[in-house]
Amino acid sequence: MLAPSFIVFGDDWGAHPSSVQHLFRRIARDHRTLWVNTVGLRPPRLDARDAARVVRKLRAIVRPPPATASTTSGSDGLDLHVAAPPMVPWMRPSALRALNRASVRAVVGRAAERLGLRDPVVVTTVPNGVDGRGLAGSRSLVYYCVDDFAAWPGIDRIAAESLERELLACCDGVLATSARLAETRKPARGTVTLLPHGVDVAHFAKARDAATVPWSGVRRGRPVLGYLGLVDARLDVPLLAAVARARPEWDLVFVGPTDVAPDPRLTGSNVRFVPAVPYARLPEVLAAFDVALLPYERNELTRSINPLKLREYLASGVPVVATPLPEVLRYAPEVGLGDTTESFVAAVEAALAGPRDRRDARAELLHGESWDDRAETFLARCREVLEGASR
Numbered sequence: 001m002l003a004p005s006f007i008v009f010g011d012d013w014g015a016h017p018s019s020v021q022h023l024f025r026r027i028a029r030d031h032r033t034l035w036v037n038t039v040g041l042r043p044p045r046l047d048a049r050d051a052a053r054v055v056r057k058l059r060a061i062v063r064p065p066p067a068t069a070s071t072t073s074g075s076d077g078l079d080l081h082v083a084a085p086p087m088v089p090w091m092r093p094s095a096l097r098a099l100n101r102a103s104v105r106a107v108v109g110r111a112a113e114r115l116g117l118r119d120p121v122v123v124t125t126v127p128n129g130v131d132g133r134g135l136a137g138s139r140s141l142v143y144y145c146v147d148d149f150a151a152w153p154g155i156d157r158i159a160a161e162s163l164e165r166e167l168l169a170c171c172d173g174v175l176a177t178s179a180r181l182a183e184t185r186k187p188a189r190g191t192v193t194l195l196p197h198g199v200d201v202a203h204f205a206k207a208r209d210a211a212t213v214p215w216s217g218v219r220r221g222r223p224v225l226g227y228l229g230l231v232d233a234r235l236d237v238p239l240l241a242a243v244a245r246a247r248p249e250w251d252l253v254f255v256g257p258t259d260v261a262p263d264p265r266l267t268g269s270n271v272r273f274v275p276a277v278p279y280a281r282l283p284e285v286l287a288a289f290d291v292a293l294l295p296y297e298r299n300e301l302t303r304s305i306n307p308l309k310l311r312e313y314l315a316s317g318v319p320v321v322a323t324p325l326p327e328v329l330r331y332a333p334e335v336g337l338g339d340t341t342e343s344f345v346a347a348v349e350a351a352l353a354g355p356r357d358r359r360d361a362r363a364e365l366l367h368g369e370s371w372d373d374r375a376e377t378f379l380a381r382c383r384e385v386l387e388g389a390s391r
Contacts, residue, residue: 004386005032005120007112007136009129012037013082016257017279019146019177019197019308020125026375028080034115036108037084038126039100041091041149041160083111091128091159101131112136119389121382127163133170139389141171142382144195145185151301153233172385175378178306178327190388193381196327198374199311201366205359206283207316214288215255215281217274223250223352225321226289228282229309231273232259236297236323241265242341243348250348252293255285286316291351294322298339310335315366317359319351334362 006027010020013035024033085107087100112120117136124132125144133141150160164185168174173190176182182194206212218224225243227235231254241263244252248270254262255274262273277285286292292313296302306327313320314331321336321344322328328335336351338344 003031004140004382005034005115005117006382007034007036007108007117007120007122007132007138009036009038009122009124009126009132011125012084013080016276018125020123020144022198022200022371023375023378024080025078026371027379028078031079031379032115032117033078033080034108034111034117034120035080035082036104036129036132037082038104038128039087039089041126041128041152041155041163081111081115083108091156091163097159100128104131105135108132108135119386121386123382124167127160127167130163130167130170140382140385141167142385143167143171143174143185143187144378145174145176145181148181148184148301148304151299151304153301172389173381175381178304180304180326184304190385193377195374195377195381196306196369197308197311198369198371199308199315199366200371201315201363204283204286204312204315205317207286207318208359209283212283212287215277215284218253218255218285218288220251223290224288225250225252225291225293225348226285227252227254227256227293227295228285228289228312229256230259231256231262234296234302234305235263236295237263237265239323239339239341239344240295243344244268244271246341246345247348253289282312283316286313286318289318291348292316292318292320294320294325294328294335295344296323296325298323298325311366311369314362315359317362319354319358321347321351331365334358334365 008024011018027033085103087103088096090096112135119137119139121140121142122132122135122138123142123144124130125146127149149155149164150157168185169188171187171190174185174187174192175195176185176192177196179194182192186192240252250270252271253274255277257276294307294310302325310328314334321338323339324337336347338347
């Protein structure tokens with residue numbers, strides 16, 4: 001049985017608990033991993049948020065984070081090492097792409113040599129990770145596809161589509177987190193594996209433990225409709241604003257970082273924004289919710305997503321109301337659905353009137369969907385790709 005090492009192109013390690021970070025917090029217990037912090041495909045805006053992000057990137061380049069020794073279990077160390085190659089946040093013109101590629105291959109190549117990596121599996125969660133193919137003698141490139149990047153607002157769509165075409169032409173396999181991504185991201189060789197997000201059931205079940213104290217500042221004596229996660233362009237703002245007006249006795253609380261400034265339509269005494277909360281304390285936030293919301297618009301981007309937070313909501317036992325996205329529908333009727341003001345309000349009213357805790361019923365929906373299960377499948381697929389390359 002092969003025990004591969006990995007070079008992973010993803011978001012900044014430790015910045016937020018993304019799907020690929022959950023996977024490699026498990027895989028890197030037994031497999032040496034070189035994690036590469038990459039830049040996104042959205043050119044920076046001229047605002048304070050993007051300026052802060054650029055500063056963080058520059059700091060990471062000057063002082064890369066050390067190899068981590070922490071794990072979710074708190075006892076086993078991770079053989080995971082972080083590289084932060086200098087990269088400019090633009091992929092066009094071609095000279096900038098070539099500059100980024102040269103930087104990545106020089107910095108990551110030296111790090112791989114120091115770590116003694118030989119024929120690692122290169123995994124990328126972003127199209128520009130295609131520049132890592134062949135590093136450290138690698139013959140295996142896997143695309144872990146979690147989003148339709150070209151559909152994201154503000155993305156350089158031309159660059160994203162071009163890079164993804166190049167990636168699909170040369171990768172050895174795709175693991176996709178939604179059925180639509182699996183249907184539309186087929187590699188020129190190799191196969192596509194549908195691998196939805198996982199969930200830490202035991203962690204989020206703490207939301208309904210009597211010992212868990214609800215996060216302070218969320219509740220104030222009336223029903224809380226809570227959203228947990230990144231506040232960005234996916235939210236159905238007109239729907240949320242209409243719900244807030246229709247039910248002024250409900251509080252709509254958004255807990256998490258903001259990718260854009262809060263929409264001015266989401267104002268009023270019953271709409272509040274709370275800063276991001278550490279992952280370890282998310283059950284306390286969910287304990288303060290009466291209903292957890294997943295209110296995304298239905299468009300080209302959201303048709304392809306499989307929301308990570310949906311499984312976290314379900315594991316918490318908190319009633320869930322969502323707009324009817326393709327990957328949400330298979331969890332009905334445990335998830336209330338609505339895409340108009342009237343149907344969404346009715347779904348929330350039903351959730352408020354129903355049982356407060358359905359962890360047992362939802363545990364069956366989440367059977368086999370733990371992060372340990374997902375990491376085992378991910379690793380098995382990577383071994384198959386590596387064995388095929390060896391043959």
